Amino acid sequence: MLHYLAKRILSLCLSLAIASMVIFAVIEVAPGDPASFMLGTGAQEDTVAALREELGLNQSKLSRYFSWVTGMVTGDFGTSYTYRTPVAKMVGDRLWVSLPLALYALILSTLIALPAGIFAASRRGKLGDMSVMGATQVGMAVPNFWFAMLLVLVFAINLRWFAAGGFIGWDKGLWAGLHALTLPAIALALPQAAILARVMRSALLDVLNEDFMRSARAKGLSQGQAIRRHGVRNALIPVLTIIGLQFSFLLAGAIIIEQVFYLPGLGRLVFQAISARDLIVVESVVMLLVFAVIMVNFLVDLTYALVDPRLRRTP
Amino acid sequence: KETVTYATSLEPPHLDPTAGAAQAIDAVVHFNIFEGLTRFTPDGAVVPLLAKSWEISEDGLTYTFTLQEGVTFHDGSAMDAADVKFSLDRARAEDSTNAQKALFTAISDVEVTDPQTVVVTLMEPNGSLLFNLAWGDAVIVAEESVEMLKTNPIGTGPYRFNEWIQGDRVELVRNPTYWGEVPPLSAATIKFISDPTAAFAAMMAEDIDAFDNFPAPENVAQFEADPRFQVLVGSTEGETILSINNAQSPFDNPKVREAIAHAIDRHAIIDGAMFGYGTPIGTHFAPHNPAYLDLTGQSDHDPDKARALLAEANLPDGFSTTLHLPPPSYARRGGEIIAAQLAEVGITAEIINVEWAQWLETVFKGKTYGLTIVSHTEPMDIGIYARPGYYFQYDNPDLQGLMNRLNATTDPEKRTEMLQMAQQTIADDYVNGYLFQLAKIGIAKAGLNGTWVNAPTAAIEIGALSWAD
Amino acid sequence: MSLLDISGLSLSIGALPILRDVTLSIAAGEILAVTGESGSGKSMTALAVMRLLPQVAKTRGAIYLEETELCALSEDDMCRRRGRDIGMVFQEPMTALNPVMTIGAQVMETIQIHTDMTRAEAEVEAARVLTRVGLPPDRFALDRYPHELSGGQRQRVVIAMAIALRPKLLIADEPTTALDVTTQAQILDLLRDLVRETGMGLMIITHDLAVVAGLADRIVVMRNGEVVERGPTMSVLTHQRHPYTRMLFQASRHRVTLPAARQARSPLLEVRHAVRDYPTARPHLFAKHGRFRAVNDVSFTLHRGERLGLVGESGCGKSTLTRAILGLEGLQGGELLLNGQPLSQKRSPAERQAMQVVFQDPFGSFNPRHRVERLITEPFHSAADAPTGRNREDMVAQVLSDVGLRPEDAQKYPHQFSGGQRQRIAIARALITRPELILFDEAVSALDVSVRARILDLIADLCRAYGLTYLFISHDLSVVREICDRVLVMQNGEIVEDGPVAQVFAAPQHSYTRRLLAAAPVLPDMTAEDDTAGAPA
Amino acid sequence: MSSATDIPPNQKARAMSRSLILGGMLAGIMLILALVSFVWTPFDHAVMNIPDKMQPPNAVHWLGTDHFGRDILSMVMVGARTSLAVACLSVGIGMSLGVPLGLAAAAMRGSWLDEMIMRGNDLVFAFPSLVIAILITAVFGPSAANAIIAIGIFNIPVFARVARGGSLSLWAREFILAARVAGKSRARISVEHILPNISNLLIVQGTIQFSLGILAEASLSYIGLGAQPPTPSWGRMLAEAQTMVSLAPHLAIVPGLAIILTVVGLNLLGDGLRDRFDPRLLEGRA
Numbered sequence A: 001m002l003h004y005l006a007k008r009i010l011s012l013c014l015s016l017a018i019a020s021m022v023i024f025a026v027i028e029v030a031p032g033d034p035a036s037f038m039l040g041t042g043a044q045e046d047t048v049a050a051l052r053e054e055l056g057l058n059q060s061k062l063s064r065y066f067s068w069v070t071g072m073v074t075g076d077f078g079t080s081y082t083y084r085t086p087v088a089k090m091v092g093d094r095l096w097v098s099l100p101l102a103l104y105a106l107i108l109s110t111l112i113a114l115p116a117g118i119f120a121a122s123r124r125g126k127l128g129d130m131s132v133m134g135a136t137q138v139g140m141a142v143p144n145f146w147f148a149m150l151l152v153l154v155f156a157i158n159l160r161w162f163a164a165g166g167f168i169g170w171d172k173g174l175w176a177g178l179h180a181l182t183l184p185a186i187a188l189a190l191p192q193a194a195i196l197a198r199v200m201r202s203a204l205l206d207v208l209n210e211d212f213m214r215s216a217r218a219k220g221l222s223q224g225q226a227i228r229r230h231g232v233r234n235a236l237i238p239v240l241t242i243i244g245l246q247f248s249f250l251l252a253g254a255i256i257i258e259q260v261f262y263l264p265g266l267g268r269l270v271f272q273a274i275s276a277r278d279l280i281v282v283e284s285v286v287m288l289l290v291f292a293v294i295m296v297n298f299l300v301d302l303t304y305a306l307v308d309p310r311l312r313r314t315p
Numbered sequence B: 001k002e003t004v005t006y007a008t009s010l011e012p013p014h015l016d017p018t019a020g021a022a023q024a025i026d027a028v029v030h031f032n033i034f035e036g037l038t039r040f041t042p043d044g045a046v047v048p049l050l051a052k053s054w055e056i057s058e059d060g061l062t063y064t065f066t067l068q069e070g071v072t073f074h075d076g077s078a079m080d081a082a083d084v085k086f087s088l089d090r091a092r093a094e095d096s097t098n099a100q101k102a103l104f105t106a107i108s109d110v111e112v113t114d115p116q117t118v119v120v121t122l123m124e125p126n127g128s129l130l131f132n133l134a135w136g137d138a139v140i141v142a143e144e145s146v147e148m149l150k151t152n153p154i155g156t157g158p159y160r161f162n163e164w165i166q167g168d169r170v171e172l173v174r175n176p177t178y179w180g181e182v183p184p185l186s187a188a189t190i191k192f193i194s195d196p197t198a199a200f201a202a203m204m205a206e207d208i209d210a211f212d213n214f215p216a217p218e219n220v221a222q223f224e225a226d227p228r229f230q231v232l233v234g235s236t237e238g239e240t241i242l243s244i245n246n247a248q249s250p251f252d253n254p255k256v257r258e259a260i261a262h263a264i265d266r267h268a269i270i271d272g273a274m275f276g277y278g279t280p281i282g283t284h285f286a287p288h289n290p291a292y293l294d295l296t297g298q299s300d301h302d303p304d305k306a307r308a309l310l311a312e313a314n315l316p317d318g319f320s321t322t323l324h325l326p327p328p329s330y331a332r333r334g335g336e337i338i339a340a341q342l343a344e345v346g347i348t349a350e351i352i353n354v355e356w357a358q359w360l361e362t363v364f365k366g367k368t369y370g371l372t373i374v375s376h377t378e379p380m381d382i383g384i385y386a387r388p389g390y391y392f393q394y395d396n397p398d399l400q401g402l403m404n405r406l407n408a409t410t411d412p413e414k415r416t417e418m419l420q421m422a423q424q425t426i427a428d429d430y431v432n433g434y435l436f437q438l439a440k441i442g443i444a445k446a447g448l449n450g451t452w453v454n455a456p457t458a459a460i461e462i463g464a465l466s467w468a469d
Numbered sequence C: 001m002s003l004l005d006i007s008g009l010s011l012s013i014g015a016l017p018i019l020r021d022v023t024l025s026i027a028a029g030e031i032l033a034v035t036g037e038s039g040s041g042k043s044m045t046a047l048a049v050m051r052l053l054p055q056v057a058k059t060r061g062a063i064y065l066e067e068t069e070l071c072a073l074s075e076d077d078m079c080r081r082r083g084r085d086i087g088m089v090f091q092e093p094m095t096a097l098n099p100v101m102t103i104g105a106q107v108m109e110t111i112q113i114h115t116d117m118t119r120a121e122a123e124v125e126a127a128r129v130l131t132r133v134g135l136p137p138d139r140f141a142l143d144r145y146p147h148e149l150s151g152g153q154r155q156r157v158v159i160a161m162a163i164a165l166r167p168k169l170l171i172a173d174e175p176t177t178a179l180d181v182t183t184q185a186q187i188l189d190l191l192r193d194l195v196r197e198t199g200m201g202l203m204i205i206t207h208d209l210a211v212v213a214g215l216a217d218r219i220v221v222m223r224n225g226e227v228v229e230r231g232p233t234m235s236v237l238t239h240q241r242h243p244y245t246r247m248l249f250q251a252s253r254h255r256v257t258l259p260a261a262r263q264a265r266s267p268l269l270e271v272r273h274a275v276r277d278y279p280t281a282r283p284h285l286f287a288k289h290g291r292f293r294a295v296n297d298v299s300f301t302l303h304r305g306e307r308l309g310l311v312g313e314s315g316c317g318k319s320t321l322t323r324a325i326l327g328l329e330g331l332q333g334g335e336l337l338l339n340g341q342p343l344s345q346k347r348s349p350a351e352r353q354a355m356q357v358v359f360q361d362p363f364g365s366f367n368p369r370h371r372v373e374r375l376i377t378e379p380f381h382s383a384a385d386a387p388t389g390r391n392r393e394d395m396v397a398q399v400l401s402d403v404g405l406r407p408e409d410a411q412k413y414p415h416q417f418s419g420g421q422r423q424r425i426a427i428a429r430a431l432i433t434r435p436e437l438i439l440f441d442e443a444v445s446a447l448d449v450s451v452r453a454r455i456l457d458l459i460a461d462l463c464r465a466y467g468l469t470y471l472f473i474s475h476d477l478s479v480v481r482e483i484c485d486r487v488l489v490m491q492n493g494e495i496v497e498d499g500p501v502a503q504v505f506a507a508p509q510h511s512y513t514r515r516l517l518a519a520a521p522v523l524p525d526m527t528a529e530d531d532t533a534g535a536p537a
Numbered sequence D: 001m002s003s004a005t006d007i008p009p010n011q012k013a014r015a016m017s018r019s020l021i022l023g024g025m026l027a028g029i030m031l032i033l034a035l036v037s038f039v040w041t042p043f044d045h046a047v048m049n050i051p052d053k054m055q056p057p058n059a060v061h062w063l064g065t066d067h068f069g070r071d072i073l074s075m076v077m078v079g080a081r082t083s084l085a086v087a088c089l090s091v092g093i094g095m096s097l098g099v100p101l102g103l104a105a106a107a108m109r110g111s112w113l114d115e116m117i118m119r120g121n122d123l124v125f126a127f128p129s130l131v132i133a134i135l136i137t138a139v140f141g142p143s144a145a146n147a148i149i150a151i152g153i154f155n156i157p158v159f160a161r162v163a164r165g166g167s168l169s170l171w172a173r174e175f176i177l178a179a180r181v182a183g184k185s186r187a188r189i190s191v192e193h194i195l196p197n198i199s200n201l202l203i204v205q206g207t208i209q210f211s212l213g214i215l216a217e218a219s220l221s222y223i224g225l226g227a228q229p230p231t232p233s234w235g236r237m238l239a240e241a242q243t244m245v246s247l248a249p250h251l252a253i254v255p256g257l258a259i260i261l262t263v264v265g266l267n268l269l270g271d272g273l274r275d276r277f278d279p280r281l282l283e284g285r286a
């Protein structure tokens, strides 16, 4: 196990190093100068030059790369060009929206998807299966921003159960915070739930064909009991993999939903930073997201061992 | 109700109006947190603010400002003449990062005679100094707090900075020790919603009380029909134009530019892109300004004439060019319509959608473009036509001379005459395609009084707001 | 009144009839063997008793367990009977257990579903049952997972699950097919003892007549979903009234007449001190890989014209050795010589053509997308003098008729053939280059007895026609005995015995060989007219 | 092998052909619309008629007009072209680069090449795809071509993984051993034996990526980074309709339905193909 961990961590560091180079390279070729963006159309050449100097944009690319990377390693993510606040603080603030939103959406999608998948699998080929599968087909096909738009129209504008967007902050209480994140979480969760339900169903169906399910039936378990006691846990590995992937997607991929609901999350931060050419923010946040994805996948790998004793063996 | 939630499209990058592009920062802080020596009224006039009064010398070179008494900054320190000198000197310094440094180039010296009096000396007479000092870039700041202004703005205004949730909102609270009349509302939240759909939803769901300049004109009819809301349509200082790269072939031929002017149907653009909101203009000047000349007839929609002009310019089959479009919907939608209209007379304009940063880089700085659409929102900015290096690359020594004389002129009537001459010149030269004056579409809940109808500057003046009950 | 009574059971899936009017019965304490070729409906009969048939299956007829008509029970009632009154053991011990549950929990589950024992009581009971099947908790803790046990041990757990509540009837569907001979013998002993102890009825399904002979009280022979013969074991074995039964017996006891070896005594293939290691996981990060020695210092010589057999139980390294000889994997030590010339890892086209192989799986040995012609000419790939055009067609036609197929078959796809025909195609592919040496890796293990007999005959015929030299690898002793002159016995990667077939089978020297021979079930000689056959004393 | 939960093959065949037919029909209709648009559309999709803007569906404009008075049916037809082309080409990029990589990794299983390819895959997977797609299109300018590249890049590891996974099990099969005994090189075996046998997997994955590509294009276009005007695309039509939903719902419903139906169609097609190509059926025995 220790050996496995060490090896994983080594390859993890290597991945991060390569990722940092790729990100830096892509961002460096982006046309657009943060200094002139900040000063707008009225600015004079010398003012822009002064600002470039102040931002350290005149140093060589290589030295900027190294100071960025060494900064990241020591936890100093640099200072945003446009906001002039430490990137770490900005990210910290945004994380308090994005992380709960991702978790909320993930929990919602899991709560919907797993029972739906199990239900469909145990009614394979029957009406119940077909309706669940039909619903998932539509769920996967609906563009999430379109769905979000619909949610706002119905629940915010017409029924006025929820705010149309924005985030009031956790200091107003847990309930108020969750309430504000409900519509975005639903919009995010729906397509994910559809995918997850399908994965759950097909994983279960694969398991249902296994001999040990027949053994379980031969012991006297009913079909439902057999699925619950023997099927679900064995089907969990592909499901866990997808949940891991989804979590990283939800963390980073919520840009559009954050846009629709004007939530101050990480995704929108990157999006704004890209259009403002706030390079350091883009670099650091993308790097962080990559780090998060790699870590989540790592954790998912570790949880496999909890689910499947065959992977628990120490060499 | 004692508070208000006001929304605006753009989030400021930071909160120091003296060190960054004006618009978004001004919207939040100008008149609320920071104040200048003079200020704009909602109808665009310039009136005293921190300067109680002033005297102008005969030759127009010396301005003596007398300051208000008892003014303190939010940190408790007193505002006096030394702060004024510091602020103006800082803005015009060599290493200044003030986005509108040009406003201060006329100043040769700032002197403190006593704590309540400042004398500003000019290099040459400048008729627009008082106007320039009303800009957000000219607000008075204190030396002690200047380092922190970007994140913790400290000014003299009726509201104090409370909190900034980046990406979402800025919160302001009433300044109990304000030197002037204490405003009615105790606190305000300024929210940033750039997405037009989100803006509509937020307004409809009554998450916000007012929207500064609503980004989706197509929704205005719905607000108008709804008794919960009031719609206040006014004008901004934004001349929306189809900028032409005058130095690039074939646009260096005035006939080609004239042809473009006749190919454009302003009404279709205002209708199609702005859903009717916007005033057609025929030159680079705001229609609400008394000096405005209506020259739209000079460039009316006439495709046949446009084709004839192209033929005269030896381009009977038209030509191809690029059309760079920045993000706002007036540009993106208007651009699509213009491309279609140009296609009708044989000009192929390839649409290139760009982010602002890219627009600044390639169009504004790099000048590698054919056509672009942009709204010039600085007030009274016809002077840009006298800058041959400006991105239109229009170089006309006559106009440059005229503008120099204008700057030295203080007599209002003479100024009007000269401004009209300038308007006529650029319209005759068809420097750019003049489309419309950008409307300001304010939406507010019924009962909210004091919102600005027009926008002589980008400020949202919270102090003027109150609720009817 | 017997324990289980099936009368007039018919079963169809869709329009397809699977079982036709099956009638059979089992008394308490009796062992009934159901036998027949693959696909004859043995498993379906068993599943019908368990009422675990595919949902689309339609049944007619009656199944009585003592007084109860099982077909009339509700699903809930049936659930209460399964595991308590009827237990079932399946073929694959590797997959019949839930991999994520401990063996203790799986045995306890049977107990807890049907009784109201507490956890602790159930645990004691599970431990008792596991001890009974030979897995005492002091050596096989209840919290072990299935993957920590060997195949035979897993099959014991499956049996423990099935007998935990002393069911009246135990159904075992091919319980030993996946196991090697020694393990098979142990499991069969266990089942026999259980029947004797508890007086339950046992229905054992198997296609192996030798297993039947040693175990069952009565036999039922099935074919195409029908019972074609039934009766006490001895009587069925001796009389073989139905032609199908007779055919089955003859196939099982088929004698191949192998032509005398044309011993040239010139070495064709020499294996000298061959060693093959597989790397295993590193014990810790900075340690070297561990290694697993699959082939350990193996040496032997194969002479031209000789037919050499290689036997040993699963996992002893037979296939590994084959792959090394074929040059598919390198050796870590030792060397290989062909005609006295060392064979390098990178084989020349001539060396490749000199050696061909026939694999076990008739379904997996062919690219399903290629026609037979293309498949069997593949060994010409690297040949410089590969025949073309007419010549090639003739050659394909010739080799197809050699293996008993028609020349027209060259244009068909593999899925258009039966398992036995496919194995013929595989042999054709191995023959086409006229190799000096053919390797058969379990070439007949996947085939039915009757098909197997015909393939063995084919090999003998080919020996007669072409004087083949081959290495025949199998875990089935009886096959090696028929088709080889000399045999090598392999255990844990080492050759433990080497000698002429007759000598090794008659007087095994090594204890492992003796164990193998003792465990292999044999079909007793029942028919008067055949006097050569018979078990060694 | 028979088990209590198996559906007999013929029943399964019927169930799958239903999704195959429905999916094929939906996807086919969209394809036909796209192809027909090359020769005929009811109106010129680019011609604006601002006085006639936002008309609901009527006898002249069957699906109504948009905010510039353009005919929506014509735009949807031409938009189908864009959406399908973007999705198709990005799948093409993913396949043409990913499949050789996956085949090579499987052929050299356990070697440094395999390790490198797989680590490279993980790395690409670790990048937040939407963010990077936005970055790419923002950097190189928004256009359909850049959207194709951005979406295509993230298809590469998907196909590499599928190709490698499918190949690995084949490499253990005896017919591959037989080919190796005949002396064929790994590259040749990959092309001759492996590729045809994983083509089913690739086709199934291809339809799935195709439908994901359509959604990705819609998302990119929604934030203005997909196809540029005047080229219509479903995503951009949706984006432009955003603020007008409550005024003229058909502006959002029509392109939204076009996306949903196409994606549902492709997914059904993928499901149907997957069942049809079920490896268990393919191997010849259940």
Ligand SMILES: Nc1ncnc2c1ncn2[C@@H]1O[C@H](COP(=O)(O)OP(=O)(O)OP(=O)(O)O)[C@@H](O)[C@H]1O
Residues within 6 Å of the ligand: C013, C018, C036, C037, C038, C039, C040, C041, C042, C043, C044, C045, C054, C207, D001, D002, D003, D006, D007, D008, D009
């Ligand atoms: N789920 C199923 N659907 C349709 N036909 C099936 C199914 N399962 C089995 N069959 C068919 O039923 C027949 C009998 O199968 P069964 O499994 O009982 O044979 P068997 O005698 O046990 O063979 P084997 O020795 O190979 O296990 C076969 O022809 C088989 O193809």
Ligand SMILES: Nc1ncnc2c1ncn2[C@@H]1O[C@H](COP(=O)(O)OP(=O)(O)OP(=O)(O)O)[C@@H](O)[C@H]1O
Residues within 6 Å of the ligand: C278, C279, C292, C294, C312, C313, C314, C315, C316, C317, C318, C319, C320, C321, C475
């Ligand atoms: N690629 C491999 N890596 C590690 N170990 C292996 C590998 N291939 C085989 N082995 C191990 O080598 C040993 C011999 O395997 P081999 O396949 O030669 O057995 P076999 O005698 O052919 O058995 P069977 O009769 O089941 O085919 C086994 O213990 C197996 O687990």
Ligand SMILES: [Mg+2]
Residues within 6 Å of the ligand: C042, C043, C044, C173
């Ligand atoms: Mg069977």
Ligand SMILES: [Mg+2]
Residues within 6 Å of the ligand: C318, C319, C320
């Ligand atoms: Mg083997």
